[in-house]
Amino acid sequence: MIxxxxxxxxxxxxxxxxxxxxxEAERRNDYRRSERRHKEMMEVMKNRKKVTRTVARDEHGRFVAQN
Known part of the structure; x- marks a missing residue:
């Protein structure tokens, strides 16, 4: 019994x-995955051109945008 x-x-x-x-292994893998996503996002952001957008409303209240 014992x-x-x-x-x-x-x-x-x-x-x-x-x-x-x-x-522990799951947390370590999640951290690595988030770091990889961050690096990929930084690469994409680095290669983008800066875009300035202007948004205004016309006299009828509609949005008018300019790139």
Whole structure:
């Protein structure tokens, strides 16, 4: 009986350790993914030309835009 209880507790402890490791790995992968997205976005932003837009309303209340 005691052996079965010890086996269950040991299995439960291993499951907790594995869950912690999986959580750490998931956080590490999320961080790497967000860094990669940020670098890609910075590359796209660096290659863009600056665009100035002017937006105004005419006498009828409609929007008029200029690039």
């Amino acid at each position: 052996l079965i209880i010890c086996l269950v507790l040991f299995t439960w402890a291993l499951d907790g350790l594995c869950a912690d490791y999986d959580h």
